Amino acid sequence: MDKQPGRLWVVATPIGNLDDVTARAQAVLRDADLICAEDTRHSAPLLARLGVATRTVALHEHNERDEAQRLVARLQAGERIALISDAGTPLVSDPGFRLVRAAREAGIAVSPVPGACAxxxxxxxxxxxxxxxxxxxxxxxxxxxxxxxxxxxxxxxxxxxxxxxxxxxxxxxxxxxxxxxxxxxxxxxxxxxxxxxxxxxxxxxxxxxxxxxxxxxxxxxxxxxxxxxxxxxDGKLAEGRRVFALLREELPPARAAKLAAAITGAPRKALYEA
Structure with a gap:
């Protein structure tokens, strides 16, 4: 019988206080066959504190595109892989979406393990x-x-x-x-x-x-x-402020306010005072 596909776990880790890690996150990290970490050196102290001996590999913005398919192959072979970032919830201004997208396109189950997010x-x-x-x-x-x-x-x-x-x-x-x-x-x-x-x-x-x-x-x-x-x-003032901010990069405040007011119809005085 063919081996069943594995699962990709997206695991949130603490953003500062290490006591914020969840019991479920600890269990998933311990049971995984592999942990993908943004920086394995950064994650090592947390994993050591949790008693997690699972092997780690680096997955970051510079190698994710190349590594995704290799990791998907391992998932298809039945491995359980956990994805973590340096801190907080992976993919929130951190790497990981290419791996998640590739796994989903390959029919691999992807499960979140919620936790901290700054x-x-x-x-x-x-x-x-x-x-x-x-x-x-x-x-x-x-x-x-x-x-x-x-x-x-x-x-x-x-x-x-x-x-x-x-x-x-x-x-x-x-x-x-x-x-x-x-x-x-x-x-x-x-x-x-x-x-x-x-x-x-x-x-x-x-x-x-x-x-x-x-x-x-x-x-x-x-x-x-x-x-x-x-x-x-009103919308005119909001647009006036936007145009004023751009013009202010090149012009004195009074001149920028006058032009922004002429372009948008916003009150010149309000733009200048802002």
Whole structure:
């Protein structure tokens, strides 16, 4: 009789506090024939603490395309493979979707083992509307491209969720304040579940000042959440802010506000003050 196909398990791991790993995740990792890890050196301490001796292989953005079919062949031969990332839920701004897609296309069962996710953890404590939200992951590294992307989101009424790194957090917040307006409510969640966890809330302009004024608030891993476009903010103003942010890259504020107002019909004074 032919051997039955294996199963691919997508396993969430802690985002900081190692006690957040679930009993089911531990069992799946122990019973797997192979663990695919984003960085095997990074995952080794967690697996050792859990008493998991399963062999690991690296699966990251640079080799996933080539490795996916080889791993699918192993699954078709009956092996049980677990996929983990450096922290949190795999595929959420992390590698893995190519393997999952290849496995599903091959008829392999793919099962989630839920657990920690920084975006959802931050949303749960932010105090911003959570009935509708959009996860944007990491914004572009350069300010021009970053402001352009933020401009595309300026009119979105859903809560916006971003990941950001320590060396770009201050610049990204400044760009958000410029594009969305300094009064837009936001939350900066830093080092969630870790020793130095902080969750700051307030208008974007205030958060820019707080982060710039405290070097400790520029260290660690960040989730930034921004309230969606207020109901009272009309479409012209949202579009005006988007155009103003783009023009401001090349022109003085007054000139950029005047042109943005002429292009969109938004109030020039409101654009300039923002």
């Amino acid at each position: 975006a959802i953890a931050a949303l749960s404590v932010a105090g911003l509307p959570s009935d509708r939200f959009v996860f944007e992951g990491f914004l572009p590294a350069k300010s021009g491209a970053r402001r352009e992307r933020l401009g595309e989101l300026a009119g979105d009424a859903r809560t916006l969720v971003f990941y950001e790194s320590s060396h770009r957090i201050a610049e990204s917040l400044a760009d958000m304040a410029a594009v969305f307006g300094a009064t837009r409510p936001a939350v900066v969640a830093r080092e969630l579940t870790k020793l130095y966890e902080t969750v700051l809330d307030g208008p974007l302009g205030e958060l820019v000042e707080r982060v710039n004024g405290d070097a400790n608030q520029q260290r660690g891993e960040f989730v930034v959440l921004v309230a969606g476009r207020p109901e009272e903010e």
